[in-house]
Amino acid sequence: MPESNVGIWRGQERSSWIRLRTLILLRWVAIAGQVGAITAAQQMYHLQIELLLCYLAIGISVAVNVSAMFLFPENKRLSEFENFLMVLYDLLQLAFLLYLTGGLNNPFALLLLAPVTISANVLGLRAALIVGGTAILLVTLLAQFNLPLRTAEGFILRVPDIFIxxxxxxxxxxxVFMGAYSFRINSEMQTMSEALSATHMALSREQKLTDLGGVVAAAAHELGTPLATIKLTSSELIEELEDQPELREDAELIREQADRCRDILRDMGRAGKDDLHLRQAPLSAVLREAAEPHMQRGKTIHFSAEPGEGADPQQPAILRLPEVIHGLRNLIQNAVDFAEANVWVEMTWTDDEIRVRIIDDGHGFPTQVIGRIGDPFVRRRSGQPEAHDTQDNTDRPGYEGMGLGLFIAKTLLERSGATLSFFNGLDPYKTVPIRPDQSGAIVQLVWPRSKIDAQQGEFALPLGANRPIKA
Known part of the structure; x- marks a missing residue:
């Protein structure tokens, strides 16, 4: 396709490309219906129709279908522009048949809605608007210009002008309604699909990082003793002479420990290790782990932890779930991005729930989007100038430009059982006391303790020694 034709569609294409064979099949159905309607009108009701022109229009569709079947492979998928041309052709062909058969006096005029609905579902906004505008223009013309339907006796069949x-x-x-409705619904479904795909990728990445951390910790744990022994015996060998037979035993010990290191590394590569102690951590440790990538970005992150009224003063140990760590990391990143100088991470707990609040001293969430925070591709964070959103923020790793950070965080944390609330420190309707300097955005997370506590509840981890690695 020439570059000039493709250029106007660049940036508008949607991900759901349609197979050519699908449109060919649908067109065969349309052709069969058109032939059946014309045959019934002539044979059963003896209407006078321009059969030559009607069959010419249908024959062109047959020729297009047959040519496409032979010229293109069965798995051919149409681009945005090719889909547009196919739908536009079907619209024009149907309008021409209606012109030959009474225009809007023909009850089949409602079929003009089909190409509009299809374009709204499979094409971009610009192409859908062109198809919809063309359909409106054709309907307007067909109301005034058409070949009337005549009976065998020559009487013209037409409905009153008010019905026209x-x-x-x-x-x-x-x-207008069906096009807008179909386009909007399809766009939201595609947006959600893309956002969930990004969420899945983020969770997979965090899972790999968590697994890698467990393997590294297991390696350090398992190899500590043999490596220390090797170091000790090596030091002794350096102090002794090589020809002294009493060192033979030390040399054998070195070889034995080296073999042990080799076996451990081999077994770790095969089976890994399920370390119970790596799957849980104190609440503050998990939050510090989530905040660690953003600790040196020029903002001060303050941590505080205190029990709720009547709660055990000992800090709860929670599950080190990848979705929890990644979700918290995204929320802390967002707070650091827009804070003036400080971010507060506050932790409280009771016997029934665990609560975390992430607060910054920035401008807060804009009131016009605060109700939609957590939807995919909601990008504006503050009421600052537009340049604030479009500058090249090299200190914003992750999903800059996609508007997916809060969506991913919300989705992952809700998956772990958390309930998220978004509000501003200056909100006069807030239900929690906030210090005057904590005037920016506030994200509050509340978990039922049974959902995340590692020592009690339905997901509590079993206690005991680590299971040994088995090759």
Whole structure:
């Protein structure tokens, strides 16, 4: 396809490309319906129709279908522009048949809505608007210009003008409504699909990092003793002479420990290790781990932990779930990005729930989007100038430009059982006391303790020694 034709569609393409064979099959169904309708009108009701022109229009569709079947492979998928041309052709062909058969006096005029709905579902906004506008123009023309339907006796079949106007208005309204509805629903479904795909990728990445950390910790744990022994015996050998037979035993010990190191590394590569102590950590340790990548970004992160009224003063140990760590990390990143100088991470707990609040001293969430925070691709964070959102923030790793950070965080944390609330420190309707300097955005997370506590509840981890590695 020439570059000039493709250029106008760049940036508008949608991910759901349609197979050519699918449109060919649908067109065969349309052709069969058109032939059946014309045959019934002539044979059963003896209407006078321009059969030559009607069959010419249908024959062109047959020729297009047959040519496409032979010229393109079965798995051919149409681009945005090719889909647009196919739908536009079907619209024009149907409009021409309606022109030959009474225009809006023909009850089949409602079929003009089909190409509009298809374009809204499979094409980008620009292409859908062109198809919808063309359909509205054709309906308007068909209301005034058409070849009338005549009976065998020569009488013209037509409905009163008021019904013609009603049909015209109904088709226009239906085209606008169905097109807008289909486009909007399909766009939201695609947006959510892309956002969930990004969330899955983020969770997979965090899972790999967590597994890697466990392997490294297990390696350090298992190899500590043999490596220390090797170091000790090596030091002794350095002090002794090589020809002294009493060192033979030390040399054998070195070889034995080296073999042990080799076996451990081999077994770790095969089976890994399920270290119970690596799957849980104190609440503050998990939050510090989540905040660690953002500790040196020029903002001060303050941590505080205190029990709720009547709660055990000992800090709870929670599950080190990848979704929890990654979700908290995204929320802390967002707070650091927009804070003036300080971010507060506050932890409280009771016997029934664990609560975390992440607060910054920035401008807060804009009131016009605070109700939609957590939806994918909601990008504006503060009421600062537009340049604040489009500058090249090299200190914002992750999903800059996609608007997925809060969506991913919300999705992952809700998956772990958390309930998230977003509000501002200056909100007069806030239900929690906030210090005057904590005037920015606030994210509050509340977990039922049974969902995340590693020592009690339905997901509590079993206690005991680590299971040995088995090759």
């Amino acid at each position: 106007f009603g049909n015209w208005a109904a088709i226009i309204i239906a085209a």
